[in-house]
Amino acid sequence: MNTPIKAFLAVALLTSSIKAEEDTPSISALAEAASQFVIAYNEKDASAIAQLFTEDGEMSDLTGQDLTSGREAIKARYEALFSNENSPGIAIEVDSVRLVAPNLAIEDGTAHITPLEEGAPPRSIKYTATLLKNDSGVWEIASTRDLSDVTDAEGELFALSKVLNGDWTCQVGDVRFDLAIQWEDTGKFLVGEMLTTAPDSEPQTGSIRIGWNAARKSITSWMFDSLGGSMQNFWTATDEGWLIRTEGTTAEGEAVTSSQTLVPENDDILVWSVTNKIIDGVKQPDTKIRLVRRPPEPAND
Known part of the structure; x- marks a missing residue:
């Protein structure tokens, strides 16, 4: 998967409005993480985004063959993304946020990616993400994985258009x-x-x-x-x-x-x-x- 798509999926949970069956301090803290990312992304600050991951956080595709591990590698991916002045926009639909343990959350949702290139249609990608709460009580991204391309044309028509x-x-x-x-x-x-x-x-x-x-x-x-x-x-x-x-x-x-x-x-x-x-x-x-x-x-x- 190309760098921009993977980079967007990696931050999907942080750019979304958090939804759960009830509001809790942990859910509120997850929402705070979202606002931190919005600031970093709008400023195209790859370093700040990398700090939102755990030290050994990772970004992976469905097969696990395209894997980016560690903050420095993740920072490099975002630097490559932000080097393009036409970095796409993104909107997120969150299907669920599950607190499976006091310090462990799993989020599932869909990332809607809107390229700025003329004539390029939006894409929709299903993702899942795991977050860990560190010793300071801050939620960090442990891993993200894209699950499938759910664009109207299942991604194939988009691939043909390219x-x-x-x-x-x-x-x-x-x-x-x-x-x-x-x-x-x-x-x-x-x-x-x-x-x-x-x-x-x-x-x-x-x-x-x-x-x-x-x-x-x-x-x-x-x-x-x-x-x-x-x-x-x-x-x-x-x-x-x-x-x-x-x-x-x-x-x-x-x-x-x-x-x-x-x-x-x-x-x-x-x-x-x-x-x-x-x-x-x-x-x-x-x-x-x-x-x-x-x-x-x-x-x-």
Whole structure:
């Protein structure tokens, strides 16, 4: 998990409004810890935040493989986070605070993270945190762990957007293909426009809408071309990228099916492969194209 998300989860309990079945001195002390963090975070004071942890406090992901232990290491993580002037905002929903012992509290909740990057939608992360009361009666963070990404799209649509957002182009012989993808205003769908041009034919346009299918628990997309054809695509995340199963019809009513893969070669190159494409019962040649990210247009003076 990347540094900003882990850093936010590490402080989730401190930025929240504490809820419990009844108010007690211990719960009030936990609430006081929250105000201390708010001051430190607003001042981007990594040292002050690190002091809110126990000496050997730790931040961990679900698998435990990405672990940050000790105040100095935690301080370094927050220094890296605060070095970005666009550090995201956060809101917290606390599901429960349990005092399992006089000096031990466990908190469970959801962190809602709002990136400042243009077009980036909020994310929601389930977390759990353990706090210990030290000999001076001050509550300190002993450990935090993120449990799951519970963003509307289960995090998968967000992950795809990080790869696919932007303007892309591909040239194969005399044929040029352009693709532009961005978030829709609602933040629920990725939307895009396609343009295919060739010297000996009229330009062909198309549109694409990509969303989260809650019933299938997967990404689904719909494509429509200017000739009247339409396709529905079902996405499955793989270790390398995405496997896409396609079915639809051409403008003439011919049935179309295919298997596709979308694999990022790096941040600026996508490899899009189409295999087993069948149109009206006839298998088509396999194809592979490399989409290259187009640089931003120069700003007008």
